[in-house]
Amino acid sequence: MSLINLSYRTNYLHTYFKTTIVIPDTNETSYKNLWLLHGYTGDDSAWIRHKNIEKLAREYNVAVIMPEARNAFYTDSDFIPYYTYFVEELIPKVRSLFPISDKPEDTFIAGSSMGGYGALKIGLKNPQTFSKVAALSPITDIVHFRNNPDAPMAHNTFDTIFDSPEKIKENQLTNLVTPDNKNQKFMTICGHDDYMFQDNIDFANFMTKKFSHNYTFDKVSGNHSWDTWTKNVEKIFKWL
Template sequence: MALVQVDFFSEKLMRTVTINAIIPVDKKLNQPNKKFKTLYLLHGIFGNYTDWVCGTRIQRWAQDHDLAVIMPSGENKFYVDNENSHEYYSQFIGEELVSITRAMFPLSQRREDTFIAGLSMGGYGAIINGLKYYQTFGYIAALSSALLIDTFINAEDGDDVPYMYKRSYLTSVFGDLHKLKGSDKDYKALIQNMAIKDVPAIYMACGTDDSLIKENRDYRDFLLQQRINVTYEEGPGAHEWDFWDRYIERVLEWLPLDEKNEGLSSGHIE
């Protein structure tokens, strides 16, 4: 198993970016032609490319399932394109990052082997980019997703308003908030504008004490009404790493991964 930090120049973001990549290279020693199934894993607000490795046991579970995991930074930009700031995070995630990592590492190029997931802001980003780039991603997993565009549209500024809910901040991320509904940043509109057969399989989970549970239940109900293939789970927990650590393992159990096969490591000595 290799944990690799990579710096490369992104044309979509016009700067050098850093990613973490988990690559189960020990499994290739006996299978030199093996192409890995791949999970593009997005962090939440205030986080970066190190969050998932620091906050969960994703490295251990990826090794056991021969899974490559690519973890970029989304800063606090919700993984969307913003023409005004010339920051194209959606194109970065859905196009550029996939192309570059496939050139760097032995990753499968098949849709059914390519997955996208995230938590909170990253759950939102996984949903919208998994839907936008459905020809690339066959599976979407979203934990405690920040499905808040109805709230964002009516946001206001003020000293008592938290940073991530200020209208000025949200406008800097999404552009004109009045144009959010019906756009490619609208997770319901994206579904309504797609053929059912094109929608990737979707997994959602949220903690029963999470402040976002109402929005996650609402989107689950919407997907069911649209006859979309969605697996939805709830469990004890709030908006916290203990919940995401447990449920990222549930995500891997849901994905069509290789049968568990423990490799040699400091945690697997026999």
């Protein structure tokens, strides 16, 4: 296995951001690839710290790209234009440096919590890039998340990113679904004891109506924690 720590100064963010990449040693020239996103307060090492991602990458012969997002919510803001950086700079940069496929059928995105929101958002907005999208305990309603007393993000931090009703509306996942998403496949997983379980149920009902057999929802035991995500992330690798 190759474990690569990439750090470079981005043109969009004007600072150094990190990405951790795992590539199997099967000497392919165009690996299927999973962009695996971390949650709030995490970084590019979060998944490596909690789960043996190298083992999963080897078993499923997929390159795994884990970018640092800090607490940017995978969203453009006045402070960090993170979404634009991810789509317009990071993806082309990684593709130019490493042996990963650029075909949609080989390119997947997933994440947990804030990273689950990011995966769903980026996936929905870029169907020409990602054929499959998965999320563990995703934030599916950003307004409910802001107002939930169990949410870890302070209101002023949230409001710095989503700073107007228009910004909230254009970043709500249910508002991002278009006919262009009809050929994608989606999967969400959430624990019964998750503080956002009902939001996930509501989102699952919405997605089932929109995508029918192209959407899978798995209700599991557990809460909003790494214990739940590490127990269930291999389901995503198998599904992919």
